Amino acid sequence: MLTLLVPCLAVNTLYDINLDMLKQRGICGIVFDLDNTIIPWNSPDLCPDIHFWLNQLSGQGFKICLVSNNGKRRVRQIAAQCGAPFVARALKPSRTGFRQAVQTMGLTPAEVAVVGDQLFTDILGGNRLGLFTIWVKPLASQEFIGTKITRQLEKLAIRLLKSTGRL
Numbered sequence: 001m002l003t004l005l006v007p008c009l010a011v012n013t014l015y016d017i018n019l020d021m022l023k024q025r026g027i028c029g030i031v032f033d034l035d036n037t038i039i040p041w042n043s044p045d046l047c048p049d050i051h052f053w054l055n056q057l058s059g060q061g062f063k064i065c066l067v068s069n070n071g072k073r074r075v076r077q078i079a080a081q082c083g084a085p086f087v088a089r090a091l092k093p094s095r096t097g098f099r100q101a102v103q104t105m106g107l108t109p110a111e112v113a114v115v116g117d118q119l120f121t122d123i124l125g126g127n128r129l130g131l132f133t134i135w136v137k138p139l140a141s142q143e144f145i146g147t148k149i150t151r152q153l154e155k156l157a158i159r160l161l162k163s164t165g166r167l
């Protein structure tokens with residue numbers, strides 16, 4: 001279980017993701033978590049820099065899809081801003097939403113990376129399906145109350161993983 005929380009890669013920001021490295025690994029699809037990964041929690045709009053970064057991914061040959069545990073209305077609104085398909089109410093760490101995203105992009109799990117800010121939803125779910133998991137630092141400290149609780153567990157897991165040299 002603990003091994004499934006270990007991301008394949010950990011980065012500080014989205015811009016630190018080495019896209020060439022992903023291509024070399026045969027990855028041509030990227031699943032993005034929404035809240036605190038590409039947009040601050042509760043914010044209605046993508047910031048221009050991230051919007052630009054997401055838009056240039058297709059020019060680099062990547063397909064993208066958003067997978068969020070948030071409701072359809074919000075996810076659809078953000079997905080429209082970056083012209084991407086989406087899966088809302090994904091119930092991560094369930095594999096179902098990720099599987100749906102992989103199918104939507106017409107790819108296999110081995111060809112897909114997932115980028116998210118939470119070990120217990122994005123990384124755990126992505127690892128369970130065999131995606132290349134990328135853990136990014138959360139954009140904002142403001143979070144959904146449920147997330148605040150899992151963050152405490154996440155802190156414990158991080159401490160444990162670090163102490164055993166797995167992170």
Ligand SMILES: [Mg+2]
Pocket residue numbers: 033034035036037116117118
């Ligand atoms: Mg998130």
